Amino acid sequence: xxxxxxxxxxxxxxxxxxxxxxxxLIVREFxxxxxxxxxxxxxxxxxxxxxxxxxxxxxxxxxxxxxRRQYSDHPPRAEYHLTAKGEKLGPVMxxxxxxxxxxxxxxxxxxxx
Amino acid sequence: xxxxxxxxxxxxxxxxxxxxxxxxLIVREFxxxxxxxxxxxxxxxxxxxxxxxxxxxxxxxxxxxxxRRQYSDHPPRAEYHLTAKGEKLGPVMxxxxxxxxxxxxxxxxxxxx
DNA sequence: CGGTATCCCTATTGATACTG
DNA sequence: CAGTATCAATAGGGATACCG
Numbered sequence: 001x002x003x004x005x006x007x008x009x010x011x012x013x014x015x016x017x018x019x020x021x022x023x024x025l026i027v028r029e030f031x032x033x034x035x036x037x038x039x040x041x042x043x044x045x046x047x048x049x050x051x052x053x054x055x056x057x058x059x060x061x062x063x064x065x066x067x068r069r070q071y072s073d074h075p076p077r078a079e080y081h082l083t084a085k086g087e088k089l090g091p092v093m094x095x096x097x098x099x100x101x102x103x104x105x106x107x108x109x110x111x112x113x
Numbered sequence: 114x115x116x117x118x119x120x121x122x123x124x125x126x127x128x129x130x131x132x133x134x135x136x137x138l139i140v141r142e143f144x145x146x147x148x149x150x151x152x153x154x155x156x157x158x159x160x161x162x163x164x165x166x167x168x169x170x171x172x173x174x175x176x177x178x179x180x181r182r183q184y185s186d187h188p189p190r191a192e193y194h195l196t197a198k199g200e201k202l203g204p205v206m207x208x209x210x211x212x213x214x215x216x217x218x219x220x221x222x223x224x225x226x
Numbered sequence: 227c228g229g230t231a232t233c234c235c236t237a238t239t240g241a242t243a244c245t246g
Numbered sequence: 247c248a249g250t251a252t253c254a255a256t257a258g259g260g261a262t263a264c265c266g
Contacts, residue, residue, distance in 0.1 A: 001144065001210050006158065010213025015137045015162065022237080024128045031114065039248050045119065049240050052256060064216075076246075076248050085216060092208040093124065097114050099205055100123025103177075103198060136257080152228050162260050167229060189227050189266075 002041050014092070015071065017063045022048060022056050024096065027065065027086065079102045127205070134160060135169050136210065140199065144206050147212065149192045167200045178202065 018024050029037055029045055043053050052079065060066040065086040070078040082089075088105065119125065131137050142158055156166050169195060173179040179200040183191040185206055195202075 009141070010211075010217075011141050011209045012213070013216070014213040015208045019132045019134065019137055020129055021132065024132055025125060028122070028124050043248095045204060050249065051241095052239055055238085059121060060261080069250090072247095075245090078248065082231095087138045088212060088215060092205070094114060095205040095208040096127045098123075099202060100125070100127040102201060103126070104123075156228095162262090163229065164231080164261095165259055168258090183228090185227095186266095189229080191228065 017059070017065070017091075018089075020056075022046065022052065023060060026053075026060065027082075027089055028055055028093060030066075030080075030082050030086070031090065036080050036081045038077070042080075051086075060086075130172070130178070131168075131202075131205075135165065136173065137206075138179065138194075139166075139169055139173065140202055141206060143179075143193075143195050143199070144203065149194045151190070151192050155193075173199075 006072070018027070025046055026042060029042055033045065034043070038056065039050075039053065039057075042057075043050060046053070061068055061080075064083055066080045067083050068078055068080050070076070131140070138154060138159055142155055145159065146154070152163075152166065152170070155170075156163060170179065170181070174181055174193075177196055179193045180196050181191055181193055181225070183189070
């Protein structure tokens with residue numbers, strides 16, 4: 001685990017994409033709730049505003065982690081799913097999960113769902 | 114890997130602490146550059162402003178990931194080091210690193226160091 | 227050296243209303 | 247349903263100057 005340049009460090013490349021208030025949690029929904037998620041699902045599950053969600057989704061799509069698939073026009077229905085690249089985030093999510101499980105007292109979130 | 118409440122999800126607890134522009138990268142320095150880092154080291158290595166660094170450092174300290182140790186007053190010298198809890202972030206850092214290594218094209222950082 | 231104190235700017239977010 | 251548009255609030259961050 002040794003990087004050459006800080007700007008091009010693999011950890012930095014990863015966190016540049018995912019390290020904000022929502023991205024990890026959005027990806028989390030795919031691992032926890034199912035491989036296909038719809039806009040409304042995610043919004044309800046996470047409780048963020050549609051513009052913010054739209055924004056993150058586009059970024060994740062652009063980064064090749066999610067893929068959008070529209071399968072109906074008239075009642076507009078689209079679903080997002082993890083790409084192979086997105087699936088490979090499994091170990092990352094697992095590691096975040098494991099650490100969080102070891103320290104249940106950490107953090108300040110207290111509201112239910 | 115199944116959580117009960119979203120607000121109290123282990124992943125969320127972890128990302129609540131670490132998921133911002135700098136925290137992962139600060140922790141990264143301890144894994145990559147050495148277990149003890151000083152304020153100036155980190156600032157130079159990462160290129161962030163002192164107030165921002167100070168802020169993150171306090172948060173990481175408060176979260177029990179880093180510990181501050183002042184070992185001189187007159188020429189003021191302090192060093193930060195990972196706690197046991199901080200060391201346990203190893204798998205997280207490794208996973209972030211591994212994913213980043215698999216997808217070297219991802220991200221947009223292009224400047225050198 | 228190891229920070230704090232200011233000032234300021236911009237990106238992110240939320241709330242809300244609206245559209246195809 | 248799946249978003250986009252708009253507006254306002256605020257937190258994050260940079261630059262800089264300063265202090266013990």
